[in-house]
Amino acid sequence: MKKTRLSLFLLLSVILLSCKGNEVKPSEIKGQRIAIDEKIEPDAEIEEFVAPFKEHLNKTLDSTLAYNPNDMVKSDGDLNTAIGNLMADLVIEQANPIFKSRTGNEIDMVLLNHGGIRAGLNKGNISTRSAYALMPFENEIVVAELSGEKIKEMLTYLERAKTAHPVSGIQIEMDQDYKVTSAKINGEDFDEDKTYFVATSDYLQQGGDNMNFFKDPIQLYKVDYKLRNAIIDYFKKVDTLTVEKDNRFIRK
Template structure:
């Protein structure tokens, strides 16, 4: 035992003495901020390589898909706007056939968010680039099965928001103080004993924009369809956009 202790003392002494001659210094790290702007000289060989792909991409993005007869912006209404109605109606029209083929049920209504409208649509030709400007995010359409109680929570949320969140499939009337006086889905009042299939974005379903009523639904169905792709597909199948402000979501 004594021999073991003596060996440990000797080993420790060797380590301590060997370290005395070593100096520890802090490494010096230098950095430089390089701005990514027009002052950077382009690489000719890279530009030449990319050119045909860029030309093809621009041609695809700028090809005309439909015609818009009037300017649409998201600030042109109190509780519903032409562009918001268009987006909600597109989600309903494009997602419902997929949802019904998978579940045998129809989507009852759509709710999106006003902030998700990222651009207007100018009068004139509408292209794929227009759809990317309108919806640049990768949000997917999902269908949440909500109880009638959750639908009423949604209405309370809309009262507080006082915002033109896009809807489709529901008729909402508010008084001048933004209190709901009437709400109908498929021309029937909300029944707390029923459940409703509500199409929205995966972002909102996860509580985005504080839409917490979407959390913990009775069931959640994926449609495997990006909102932007649904917009592009809709533009491809119509000749002229025919959407305006209406009475789906109003104050009286």
């Protein structure tokens, strides 16, 4: 046994010594940041291939869908803005028929987020490109069935936010300190013992913008309708936008 161990030791020593002259060293690695900008010369062959697709895409994006008689920006109001009202109203108009056909119920109200409005709408023709600028994300419309307690949490959230989060189907009055003094849903006083179907985006329903009251609803319904597609479909339908600021969410 001792001779065997000695033989193995001698064999390993010979192997190690024979490998010593053939050491493998790691290659030197260098990194370089290459900017992707206008300084890079375009590939003529690729540009020629892409050209017809680019032309078709631009034609689609720039085609007129509707007319906007007034400039709209999300900073033109304290607690409600024309563009925010537009966003919330079109969600009910476009999503409610789908929701009703699937569930037999109707959407009671809508709540979106002020930060989700990513661009304004200039006076003049409105195109598909306008809709993509307004909503560049792939957010989908969902409907959360919320208890009266969750609606109370929502109102508390809005008191703290002091922001023009787009709403529809609900009328909220606050005092000068942003405390809710009145809340009506579908024209009736908010009832803590009722449940309400609230349409929003999947991003907000999952707690985006700290809207945690949307989490764990009584029931969650998917509408399978992207918010941006709803905007485009609404623009195609209305011809001329007539939305404006109103008294749906105000301080008195």
